[in-house]
Amino acid sequence: MRNELNQIEVIEKYLSGQMTPAERTDFESKMNADPALQHDVSLQKDLIDRLRFLAFKNEMISSHKALVNFHLPWWKRPFFLNSFMILLVVGLLVGLELTFGDSFRPENNSIKPTIQAHPTSSDETQLVIHSDETDSIQSIPTNSSFSKKTKPVTTPFKDFIQPFETATLIAQTGGTIHMKNSGSLIHFPPNIFMDSTGNNVRGPVEIRYREFRNSAEMAFSKIPMTYTENSVEYLFNSAGMFEIRAFQNDQELHLKPNTSFTVDYNVTETLDSCFFFALNEDSGEWDKLRKIEYTSTQNSFGQNGPKENEFPLNQSEIKIKNGALVIVLAGRGDIREAPYFSLTLIPENDSISPDLYSYKVKGDYRNEYKIGDIKPGFYRAEIESEYYIPLTIPGIQIYPNKLSQLTVSLRSNEHKIYKAVQRGFLKLFNRKNRAGGPVKSTASTFELADSIADLTVWVDTISNQNLRNPTNSAMAFNGGTQARQTTYSKLVPGLSCPSFGVYNCDQIYRTNAMVVIKANYRNAGGKLITNEGMLTLIDLNYNGAFSSSPPLFKCNPTGKIVLLLFTQNEELFVLPAEKFDEMNLDQSGNYTFEMTNMTNSIRSTEDLKTYLGL
Amino acid sequence: MENEKLLQQIRSGHNKEALQEMYKPFSMISSFIRQHGGSVDDARDVFQESLLIFYRNAQKPEFKLTASLSTYLFSICKYKWKDELKKKNRHVSFEVKESADEIQDYQLAEQKFKWMDHIIQSLGEKCREILQLFYYQKFSMEQIAQKLDYKNVDTVKTQKYKCIERAKAMASEPNVKSIMEEL
Numbered sequence: 001m002r003n004e005l006n007q008i009e010v011i012e013k014y015l016s017g018q019m020t021p022a023e024r025t026d027f028e029s030k031m032n033a034d035p036a037l038q039h040d041v042s043l044q045k046d047l048i049d050r051l052r053f054l055a056f057k058n059e060m061i062s063s064h065k066a067l068v069n070f071h072l073p074w075w076k077r078p079f080f081l082n083s084f085m086i087l088l089v090v091g092l093l094v095g096l097e098l099t100f101g102d103s104f105r106p107e108n109n110s111i112k113p114t115i116q117a118h119p120t121s122s123d124e125t126q127l128v129i130h131s132d133e134t135d136s137i138q139s140i141p142t143n144s145s146f147s148k149k150t151k152p153v154t155t156p157f158k159d160f161i162q163p164f165e166t167a168t169l170i171a172q173t174g175g176t177i178h179m180k181n182s183g184s185l186i187h188f189p190p191n192i193f194m195d196s197t198g199n200n201v202r203g204p205v206e207i208r209y210r211e212f213r214n215s216a217e218m219a220f221s222k223i224p225m226t227y228t229e230n231s232v233e234y235l236f237n238s239a240g241m242f243e244i245r246a247f248q249n250d251q252e253l254h255l256k257p258n259t260s261f262t263v264d265y266n267v268t269e270t271l272d273s274c275f276f277f278a279l280n281e282d283s284g285e286w287d288k289l290r291k292i293e294y295t296s297t298q299n300s301f302g303q304n305g306p307k308e309n310e311f312p313l314n315q316s317e318i319k320i321k322n323g324a325l326v327i328v329l330a331g332r333g334d335i336r337e338a339p340y341f342s343l344t345l346i347p348e349n350d351s352i353s354p355d356l357y358s359y360k361v362k363g364d365y366r367n368e369y370k371i372g373d374i375k376p377g378f379y380r381a382e383i384e385s386e387y388y389i390p391l392t393i394p395g396i397q398i399y400p401n402k403l404s405q406l407t408v409s410l411r412s413n414e415h416k417i418y419k420a421v422q423r424g425f426l427k428l429f430n431r432k433n434r435a436g437g438p439v440k441s442t443a444s445t446f447e448l449a450d451s452i453a454d455l456t457v458w459v460d461t462i463s464n465q466n467l468r469n470p471t472n473s474a475m476a477f478n479g480g481t482q483a484r485q486t487t488y489s490k491l492v493p494g495l496s497c498p499s500f501g502v503y504n505c506d507q508i509y510r511t512n513a514m515v516v517i518k519a520n521y522r523n524a525g526g527k528l529i530t531n532e533g534m535l536t537l538i539d540l541n542y543n544g545a546f547s548s549s550p551p552l553f554k555c556n557p558t559g560k561i562v563l564l565l566f567t568q569n570e571e572l573f574v575l576p577a578e579k580f581d582e583m584n585l586d587q588s589g590n591y592t593f594e595m596t597n598m599t600n601s602i603r604s605t606e607d608l609k610t611y612l613g614l
Numbered sequence: 615m616e617n618e619k620l621l622q623q624i625r626s627g628h629n630k631e632a633l634q635e636m637y638k639p640f641s642m643i644s645s646f647i648r649q650h651g652g653s654v655d656d657a658r659d660v661f662q663e664s665l666l667i668f669y670r671n672a673q674k675p676e677f678k679l680t681a682s683l684s685t686y687l688f689s690i691c692k693y694k695w696k697d698e699l700k701k702k703n704r705h706v707s708f709e710v711k712e713s714a715d716e717i718q719d720y721q722l723a724e725q726k727f728k729w730m731d732h733i734i735q736s737l738g739e740k741c742r743e744i745l746q747l748f749y750y751q752k753f754s755m756e757q758i759a760q761k762l763d764y765k766n767v768d769t770v771k772t773q774k775y776k777c778i779e780r781a782k783a784m785a786s787e788p789n790v791k792s793i794m795e796e797l
Contacts, residue, residue, distance in 0.1 A: 055750035
């Protein structure tokens with residue numbers, strides 16, 4: 001244990017009388033010689049005494065009614081009184097039935113109606129009585145609101161809670177899961193799962209995974225964002241956090257001893273001195289696992305970086321309804337150079353092993369290529385070539401009974417260009433125009449044709465220069481927003497995870513300027529907000545969110561601080577960064593914050609992201 | 615119950631049994647207060663404060679209960695209620711002899727230590743649970759590890775000390791005490 005914790009242990013031993021007489025004498029002489037130690041001992045004693053006092057007070061208050069009733073005479077106790085009243089009422093009813101019951105029943109009991117509920121078009125359900133003899137239907141609408149709609153059960157602020165993505169794999173074979181939203185990959189070796197009693201697990205395993213990539217997603221997570229090292233507390237600037245669990249039949253699973261899975265994690269940005277942390281769920285503290293290294297192969301421009309005038313082509317997701325994705329990489333006959341390309345179809349279906357069912361074809365741009373006998377499933381296509389930037393087209397669906405082969409072709413719907421480039425030489429990267437300026441294309445959308453034979457890819461806007469000059473072999477397709485140069489940030493491969501739980505990629509920082517704030521909160525009308533639940537503090541200069549008890553918190557007064565106050569009656573109050581800045585909180589103290597009720601406009605993580613400008 | 619046994623229960627963390635014993639005179643005290651111009655809520659508040667005074671004193675190893683618990687609590691409650699009536703400018707029709715010192719000590723202690731309440735609250739649920747189980751309910755480390763599903767005793771011990779460290783660090787921040795005292 002650290003020296004500081006050892007000191008606490010020694011003081012505790014002293015205060016609880018567990019020291020030997022010699023130890024006690026020695027410790028007291030140290031105290032006499034050291035006023036700081038005296039103060040430390042006194043503070044620890046006072047804190048523990050106060051804690052004990054508060055615990056007693058809370059127990060007394062919460063048990064008051066039960067304690068009062070405990071001492072009441074038995075005939076005065078509520079349980080007895082309630083039971084007596086119930087028995088009395090039941091007794092009266094039975095008595096009435098026995099005495100007067102028959103006079104309420106009809107004489108003719110030959111028809112026993114059946115009662116059925118029939119849903120109507122409204123939410124009200126009608127009770128319909130069928131008479132067996134006459135087969136007539138007497139419809140008696142219900143008076144009460146017998147509605148088929150039931151009030152949904154909600155948890156407070158549920159739309160701020162990051163949802164889990166789920167995937168299934170077979171425990172004895174393992175596999176790789178590709179997280180579509182972030183691009184992260186999780187690799188599970190075979191046979192690493194065990195249940196809570198240590199037994200080996202076989203069969204389907206459900207993996208639940210979620211990421212927290214920005215302050216808005218972290219705001220309600222309650223995951224600690226501080227790290228202590230050598231008694232110094234640091235704050236996290238996160239490059240992304242994730243939580244991963246495994247279940248079988250809703251029973252949580254664990255990793256076998258000395259096993260691990262690895263994550264290729266798409267960090268949000270390549271921070272210097274970034275480390276990989278695991279949350280120790282027993283202690284609530286972070287354990288530093290390793291430093292994160294970035295490699296150049298993760299650069300989506302290719303190993304040697306972007307060539308001059310090149311920047312990557314982004315494609316939005318393409319889905320096929322009735323046909324196939326057809327991509328033609330056909331070159332003109334007179335092109336002397338014909339750089340090779342390679343197309344790989346990688347299955348995204350969890351039940352299809354990527355090692356067994358990837359399809360690859362290599363060739364050059366002068367020909368059309370087909371891949372046959374493709375197993376039905378959901379794939380993503382990767383096209384690579386020596387010269388061109390890898391183009392990833394996710395979301396190719398191969399339907400059973402429709403295709404046994406895939407013809408790869410890619411065309412433009414700009415008709416002027418269409419014919420010209422149909423047999424043209426397509427370079428799948430953006431290129432600046434001849435004048436040297438940037439391509440003026442903007443975000444493109446892609447739609448799929450319904451025909452089985454081929455797919456036409458439309459490009460909304462293409463550089464005017466290139467449009468007018470279809471012979472320009474530098475045909476540019478901009479599949480995404482020009483300002484965004486990569487689809488994903490750095491993919492950090494091989495982060496080894498020794499257990500299920502929460503992990504974080506962070507830079508740590510410390511500020512000496514922290515102040516302690518004793519806070520009161522008022523709404524716009526000046527009324528005190530008293531039903532505070534949870535406070536989240538976000539410094540917009542960093543990627544993180546800090547949960548705190550509302551009445552008392554610490555913060556960096558020079559930060560770009562936003563306060564989010566979640567109340568117990570599900571309201572959300574916000575203090576924006578500008579207002580925090582105006583308060584000039586340069587020292588610890590008692591402060592009142594005038595909060596804006598944003599309950600109606602910030603209802604979810606997405607709303608919060610928009611509000612924070614993330 | 616004998617006084618010594620009650621004090622022993624309080625000091626050894628048998629709080630539930632101790633509270634049951636402490637509540638024996640409630641009915642009598644409640645009647646007294648209601649007969650002298652108070653409500654059911656007044657009776658509850660005054661009685662509970664007397665218990666807090668008693669509990670605080672019971673923690674001191676040298677404290678001894680010379681009279682019966684009922685007499686002790688009754689005298690504190692009478693004094694407190696007399697005080698309340700005077701504040702409301704209402705007539706006091708009963709005599710009170712002792713307890714001024716005890717109540718004054720309690721009020722001074724409250725003034726001195728109440729600022730720590732927010733610090734303890736800000737420790738978070740996990741910390742408060744461990745500390746209460748150990749210091750209030752007198753659970754052993756093994757019992758706490760089992761109850762809270764910790765892997766081993768050392769982890770709980772370390773966590774407990776970290777919680778105390780956090781509380782002390784917060785309490786040692788400059789100006790925190792003066793901030794807390796402005797309540």
